[in-house]
Amino acid sequence: MIGIRITRARKAAGLSLRALAEQTGVSHTTLNKFEHGTLTPSSEQLIKLSRALGVRTEYLLRPERAEVELEEVEYRKHTKTPKKVLDRITADVLDQAERWMELLDLYPEFPIKQFAVPASVPKVITDYEQLEEVAEAVRREWGLGENPIPDLIDTLEGEGLLVILATVPDRTRFDGLAGKVGGQQVIVVSKSIPGDRQRLTLAHELGHRLLAGRLAADLNEETACNRLAGAFLLPRRAVHEHLGSHRTALEWRELYLLKHEFGISMAAGLFRAAQAGVISEALKKRLFAELYKRGWGKVEPGTPVKPEHSVLFEQLVYRALAEDFIGQSKAAELLGMSASQFQQNRSLTETGTDAAAHQ
Known part of the structure; x- marks a missing residue:
């Protein structure tokens, strides 16, 4: 109904x-x-x-899909986010999810694998x-080895987890959430946070998908997901290879280099050094105290890790166009573009190519 869309x-x-x-x-x-x-x-x-409202008229006229609801939601760092802001984020997520479901319905065979928890994950x-x-x-089963994961979004989508990059108002304390839309597992992450925080959020939400119903009663799920996220992004053996097996001191430059190789924050690298047994808890506390004293608790020094982008949705739209499942007008609507912008993107003109790179 048009009223729901408005x-x-x-x-x-x-x-x-x-x-x-x-x-x-x-x-x-x-x-x-x-x-x-x-009234119409x-x-x-x-x-x-x-x-x-900043939408195309086609969006307002598009029939409502009854099955598109955000279910089994797990929020991350949302407790202080006002309901009005969460409603705004949810509306954006549902719009993107609906376009995802509409696109997937165009294909005779489902083009994305269904996410499944790897058999190697213990039941308890x-x-x-x-x-x-x-x-x-999980890394071994997904063929990731112990090296850095250069494109985490691509990795997750390759395993059947749809990733939606949400528009989040400035100064809003919201990183991401996990849930289901139309039976498809979805991870939502803010597209405006730094890349290291974005990657940690993605790995944290992956933790919710992997650990659901498997944790002993005395384990806290948020703590468990944080630990899994750190270990998934920076394996223990990689910590030992880069920092050594036992250290009584660390240079900040070491953590900075680790940050840009593995796409995690310096703070997360410090946590991993302690969790891997490289440094003592006492040294970790002293280094964290110095880190916050330097003002790096809020903004770390140097060049930030670049945020990641998803290209899977756009790829599948152009694939559907090439296979004649849809026409140009529908492709533009699914991508949220004007007809002229879509033509530029499709023809790979300079302006269109630049626009596509920033989707």
């Missing part, structure tokens, strides 16, 4: 009914009727709404130290 787009834009009324010149009462389905917007009103996990072995086993 409501979702309004929440995604962070607008109240009154704010939307001011921007469109359509009364608050009329907008309320649109959203409740008791005219063509002129649809154009005003699409401009104010009784202590945090065991998570080191779990991370190593």
Whole structure:
């Protein structure tokens, strides 16, 4: 229904009914009727709404898919995020998820494998130290070895976990969540956070998918997911190879180099050094105290790790176009582009190529 779409787009834009009324010149009462389905917007009103909400008119007219709901949600660092902001994030996620489901329905055979927990993951996990072995086993089963994972999003999507990059308002304490949409496992991560935080969030949410229902009653799931995330991104053996088996001191430059090789923060590298037994807990505490004293608890020194991007959705749209499953107009709609922007991207003109690189 068009009313559901107007409501979702309004929440995604962070607008109240009154704010939307001011921007469109359509009364608050009329907008309320649109959203409740008791009145249908005219063509002129649809154009005003699409401009104010930053969506295409095709989005507002697209039939609602009843099965697209965010289920089995696990939030990360969300407890202080206002409900209004979470509603806005959820609306954006549902829009992207709906386009995902619509795209996948176009294919005669499902083009993405279904995620399955590797057989090497134990049915019962009784202590945090065991998570080191779990991370190593998952890496081994997925053919990752012990080297850095250059593209974590591509790795997860290759195993059947859809990754959605959410638009998150500035200064919002939200990193990501895990859930299911239309039966498909989904990880949502903010696209505005630094790459090291983004990767840790992705690995943390992977932990929720791997460990669900497997932890002993005395283990905290968030703590377990943090431990698994660190071990998955930076295996214990790799820590020993880069830092040695036992150290009584560390140089900050060592952690900085480790950060840019494995795509984790210096703080996370410090945690891993302690978890791998390279440094003592006492030394870890002293180094963390110095790290925060230098102001690196909020912003670490040097060049940040670049955020990751997903290209799978765009690839599957162009594949569907090439196979004649859809036409150009539908492809542009799925990608959220104007017809002219889509033509530029498709023809690989300079402007279009640059735009595609920043999707």
